[in-house]
Amino acid sequence: MIKGLLIFFVGLLVSCYFFSFGFTFLPPSVNTKIILAGIGAPLLFVQLFRAQRVEISRPLFSATGLALVFSLVCYIATDVNRTEDFAYATYYLSFAIWLLAGYTVIMAIRQVHGYINFHILTYYLAAVCLAQCILALWIDSSPGVQSLVDRYIEQGQAFAQEVDRLYGIGASLDNAGVRFSIVLIMLSALFTRDLFQKKPLLLTALLLIVFFAIFILGNIMARTTSIGGVMGLLAMFFSTGLFHRIIRIEFVRFFTVLTILLLVAVLISMYFYAHNELFRGYMRFAFEGFFNYYETGEFRTDSTDKLSMNMWVWPTDTRTWLIGTGLFDGWIFNTDIGYCRFILYCGLIGFSVFAGFFIYHGLSFLSRYRQYKLLFLSLLAFSFVIWFKVSTDIFLIYALFYCVEGVQGALFTSKSTVENENSLLHLGNI
Template identity: 50%
Template sequence: MLKFLQYISITILVSLYYFPIGLSFLPASLNTKNVLALAGMFFLLYDCIRASRVTIPLNLLGSIGLAVLFSLICLYSTDYNHTTDYAYANYYISFAVWIFGAYSVCTAIRFLHGAANFKRITLYLTAVCFAQCVAAMLIDRIPSIQMLVDSYVNQGQEFFEEVDRLYGIGAALDTAGVRFSLVLVMIAALLVNDAKIRSNAWHVALLLLSFFTITLIGNMMARTTILGFGMALAYLAIATDAWKLVIRERFFKFFLVFLLILAFGISISVYLYQTDESFYHNMRFAFEGFFNWVEKGEWRTDSTDKLNREMWIWPQDTKTWIIGSGLFDNFLYSTDIGYCRFILYCGLTGFSVFALFFIYNAYIFAQQDKRYALMFFFFVVITFVIWLKVATDIFVIYALFFCLDGLGQKTFVRKQPMRQPLATAV
């Protein structure tokens, strides 16, 4: 029971990092990500004192340099254009908050398990995303739970209700969809590369059950989740050679469980689609493109139509193309599209550095452990595809990798081995 409570505590901590929220009893400007970052600074200071020295990986210095350079370009754009819109001019602060928050999370995992590696962070993130999907359904269907959550959590839920969208506890709209997508790809990478997990049918079943639940309910929350599902399937097909229509012996048990869970999931979904009105409408939203293709012969969605019809807005002069207009906030240009918003804000100069920042992060981790190179390639693909729809980024996941013990990555501080972990089950 004590171990279970410990696991739950770490899962909540990871959720507060990955899906940060504001709490009604905290100042409006303070959210859980900031609190974890503050804690991470103290943990880092404590580790520095214990180790008597600090080791900052050169790869992290490169990432810091690109983040600072991007911030300086955005600052120059605001100054040159005489604006006070510092949305991304302060990106170096956001970078630091994510790093210190991730350090706090990984420190807690080390305290419980003795080490923070790719396997453990993937399992915790899977549990978090699965719990967010369950929470979204409970909030949608049980008014008392919705009232409880809304009483203590500040996450702009008034807007979610206005546009009639499912939301969890800090998880909503395309931001949630992108983070669900990353975890779906990570699940696929773990199943392919961890033979110990793959050899246990029970572990595989739990991971695949979570995988399909996140895909289904996550898509009801944000259709962006389908991107991660597609990338994860592509990863599985390439990494296992299934695209050659060949099933290797070491993957036979995995694919058998995969097909059984898939058949079970489809059966339950079809049944609920026919018998539950709420599930029916959520499914129609989640897979609008599919239903339009089957019923009308064309693959389209209302949101995609709106993007193509109204939101491709580009600079009107050479100066804005080069250095931007220094304007990003307040939906000034009436576009959500990431490419448009970034270029309008800091021009091709700033956007090029920002794009290079994510390519660099993916490259350094892909080089450190070639087993996961394909996963990081798909992270880059997700980055550039998501900018077709919304202006957001995925550094939240890279910050965790910088603080992990695995993937060949050295943490900030090299210190004596920790005492025996509190738990060793995971």
């Protein structure tokens, strides 16, 4: 009972980190990420004091240097253009806050379970994402719950309501879609690397259900989720031997479970689509492109139309191409596209440093964990794909990876045995 409550509490911490939000009764600058970072700072200080030395890993040291260089270039952009828009000129602060907040979360997980690694972190993130999807549906269908959430939680929900989009607590629009995508990619790594060796069939089925639930429900909230879902599916299909001449028996088991679950999901979806108007509306929004292709022969959505027609805004002079305008906040250039906004803010110089920042993360982790190269290549590709849609970044997941290494010594450890995983989910092998 106590262990269950502790796991639930840690899940809340993970959600407050991954889907940070503010409170209506606190200053706008204070959110759950800041609060977690405020807890992480003294925690880290105590640990360093006990160790009697300060040691920063070479990968994290290099990443810190890149974050500082990017912040400096953005500051120069604001100075040259005489603006006071320091959106990314203070990126080093965001970098530090994510690390400190992540440290709090990782230490909490380790205290409850005795260890921390990629597997257990993925389980928590997947559970949190699924909970946010369910919560968003609940808020949308219950005015009383929506009123209660809006009374105490500040997360920019006014805009979500204006454009008639679902939201959870800290999860809405493209930011939610980006986070859902990250977790779908991480789940696909479990399928393609570890679960076949351990053969826990019930655990495999459960995680597949969670994967597709996040994929479908996440698309109802933000169609950006499709990017991570498709990347995860491609990783499964191309790394599990499906297209090989000889297929291992564990892969046959996996695809048997996958086929059965897909068939059941399709039948259930068809039933509710035909008999429930609300569900039909959700599905038509989530998979608008496919419905348009089926009905008109053209794969398109309203959001992609807006992106292609109105939002590709580029600099018009050499100076702006090089160092930008020093402007980012708000709807200053009438575009959401990340490539456009970053280049317009700090030019190709700043954008090159920022791109290098994420290339470094991907290649650095890939070089240390080559057996999981598909995971880190997928995250690296996703870092650049999302900038076609929105100006955000995924350092929040790398911050957790760095913290796991700092606490446990390695992101993937031998302590993740079948018994440990099953004790977490109360499952046995079948």
